[in-house]
Amino acid sequence: MSNSNFSVCNNKFGLKCYLLQLVVVLLLAGYQLGWGQWQIETNILSLLPTDSQAQASQKQDINQAKSALFQQANQRVLVAISGEQAIPAYHQLANTITSFTGIESESMTVPDISDVITFYQPYRDSVMTDDYQALLTDPQAINNFVLGKLTQVSDPFVSGSLAISPRLNLADFLATGLTQLQSFETEQGIIVVNKDGLKHYIMPIKVNVDGFSVKQTQAFSTQLQAEFQRLETKFDVDVLYSGVLFHTAESSQQAEYEMSTFGVISLLAVLLMILAVFRSAKPVNLSLLVLAISVIYGLTAVVTLFNQLHLLTLVFAVTLIGIVIDYCFHAFVSLSVSNSNSNSNSNTRGGIKSIRTALCLGFITTALGYAALIMSPLSLLSQVAVFMIFGLFGALLTVLLLLPYLNLSGNISVTPSVWTLTDKLNIWLTRLHQQRRIIFVVLSLGLVSVIVIDDINFNDDIRLLNSSPAFLIDNEIKMAKLMGYQHSQRIVITADDSETLLQRQEDLLARLQHSQLQGLTVKSIASLLPSVAKQQASNDLLKDAEQQRVFQQGLAILGLTDTVDEFKPLTLDAFNSGPLQALSAVYIYQYKYQSQDAKNIDESVDKKAAMKYALWVETSGVALNTDLQQWIADQPDMSIDNKPAEVSAALSHYRQALLLLFAGAILVVTIVLCLRFGLMQGLLGLLSIMVSAGGALLLTQLSLGHLNIFNLLAVLLILALAIDYVIFYQEHGLQRNTVLAITLSAISSALVFGVLALSVTPAVESFGLTVMFGILLVFLLSPLSAKQVTVLSTKQVETESRGDDVSNNSIEVVK
Secondary structure, three states: OHHHHHHHHHHHHHHHHHHHHHHHHHHHHHHHHHHOOOEEEOOHHHHOOOOOHHHHHHOHHHHHHHHHHHHHHHOEEEEEEEOOOHHHHHHHHHHHHOOOOOEEEOOOOOOOHHHHHHHHHHHOOOOOOHHHHHHOOOHHHHHHHHHHHHOOOOOHHHHHHOOOOOOOHHHHHHHHHHHHHOOOEEEOOEEEEEEOOEEEEEEEEEEOOOOOOHHHHHHHHHHHHHHHHHHHHHHOOEEEEEOHHHHHHHHHHHHHHHHHHHHHHHHHHHHHHHHHHHOOHHHHHHHHHHHHHHHHHHHHHHHHHOOEEEHHHHHHHOOHHHHHHHHHHHHHHHHHHHHHHHHHOOOOOOOHHHHHHHHHHHHHHHHHHHHHHHOOOOHHHHHHHHHHHHHHHHHHHHHHHHHHHHOOOOOOOOOHHHHHHHHHHHHHHHHHHHOHHHHHHHHHHHHHHHHHHOOOOEOOOHHHHOOOOHHHHHHHHHHHHHHOOOOOEEEEEEEOOHHHHHHHHHHHHHHHHHHOOOOOEEEOHHHOOOOHHHHHHHHHHHHHHHHOOOOHHHHHHHOOOOOOOOOOOOOHHHHHOOOOHHHHHHHEEEEEEEOOOOOOHHHHHHHHEEEEEEEEEEEEOOOOOHHHHHHHHHOOOEEEEOHHHHHHHHHHHHHHHHHHHHHHHHHHHHHHHHHHHOHHHHHHHHHHHHHHHHHHHHHHHHHHOOEOHHHHHHHHHHHHHHHHHHHHHHHHOOOHHHHHHHHHHHHHHHHHHHHHOOOOOHHHHHHHHHHHHHHHHHHHHHHHHOOOOOOOOHHHHHHHHHOOOOOOOOOOOOO
16 A cells, blocks of 8 residues: 555656646747747758868858859849830839839849940059950050950940050940940840840849748738739730749748648548547547647757748658557557556556656657757758657657546547557558568568669768749749850859958959869959959050050040059949949848857957958859869968758768768667667567668669669668557567557558658658658567567457457467
């Protein structure tokens, strides 16, 4: 009696502690969800793996510059209108946009050439092209050049600058620079691209979205797309558009749809199965309660530890249903057995206590597996890991401490027909158990043979994370071809001041020119804004040439006299006050640099924050060779801005690290199993887990033709489920309540993860498919690791199958 009273007191104390911590979690959840600083993130590239600390420290400023460049690109939309009524449609779009809050047209006003020439007049003797500079050493060559230019009477740069710069270095400089940067035609002040005889009128649009709020993004995308459709209908034109905005909106809508649809379908299917098995609304209500509490735990942990919650995290978090329901099934079946035993005065074990050890062991091993992902450089994995660990912890506490008190009426019972089916399944599983040696040998040899024969193909393409519809991807491809940046790439340079920035740009251009890559085209602001150092050198060269009377013959032909002006530098500030400021805004930008060693936010704003400069140089035509790429990589202030390649490389690197992580996880699981169940049983459990995981990957490879990092993440979940199943079988053997609970768990998990295989996002689809295969294999192979069982007679089997003796939980098959 004293032991019973002590147990009751402990149970009541545990319940009070549970309720107390639940209240704390609910209060924290309410605060974080209502007043927390977190926000929903939809941008795919926000999932980029972070650099290592050493690398981040070395190139922190260039990484911040690239982030600023990417944010700038996020807010830009490009529209191309073609057709007979394209110009009226263009003007109506420009007028309509002015009524949209947060959206503005960035149509570049093409400056008048005379205004450009007038602006450069004070700097006329400090700017020249490299080709012009090479001619200064040969008087005949420079004279031939001047005479050749004079014959080009239609050249507006020559006619416009001849009077103020008779040496024609300014005319050559402006004509070359503007042609290099602005290769498009203009019509009525509109940029026009002529492609295959069809004129496309280009309108850049800026969308002022701070941080890409989901609702804002979707609203802006809907507004613009609706207006594009109206233009097409009213003016009978074709409107081509591209921009990150539309992909973000479509991806967020797709993620929201999948999250709600998959979650609802999975939940309804699982709840209907519970209702069919237990024929009572009580298990359904208890399951919903456990799921709700687990989701609150997981969501609270994520929004507390992360400032941004990605929508894909919530899509993957749907998988929490599959594991939490496992806990519920084991609890319901054990409570059913306990209620049946109490009614029949049987002494057979039942209730939550009988599964406490197995549940705790299962949670610990699963949590350890996910814990390895918390420090992942891929934020998606970190968020999913935190969500799953805390969600499962909440479910475990609820099942162990709360469910026994909510089962006071004792009306949870399994339908007799379900017990009958379970007994038949148990007979079949026991027959497999007797042949487990042969089965394991055949499957292991077969798996190894197929792996040796068929090469494993991993695909780390970033497009696996992309759920954009085909029409948007097609738009991007068409726009890239139209604007000529289909095969281009950007090199980002950063510096503390504008002069250093321009000098470093010239170092890069010299390196590119020295590489002598045939077909390489380079665009940079240097063609119109040289560094002050280069301007000084040009002015000195022009003075030397004048002293050597290099221009005497040419000036005599023109009947002009002219002296070289004293040096006056053209600075970035001066350039930005001129007619070509729009070009500067495209190629050069400023950003707030934040030092990593800033200790707190307030101090960092005053002491550690500073404005830095960055610019980009565009190359196209041919790919940079290995030497150039290596040289750029070695420069602390330069970097090739290639997000897809960076993500794919990072995914490949992390995939390899994940394989090492699996090796460590397998070692930990092996130690736990062997210490708990002995060497032989532990190794058998490990073998069933390994064959299940390997078989799932192999079947996925055969189905999709490749594997990716998300298939390996699916293996992590397979390991979690497999460990749970193996622990329960090795703790309790092939008892009918264990077989029933695991069977229900496997079916529910298949329903949950099978739905993910229908996702349009390749990463989610492959994840769901691998888990589906893994669950099937785990369900078949985990019973083979169970401890040796007792064989009953045919009469006993028939008695058990009829349900005449529900207190006996050791149903076995005749030899």
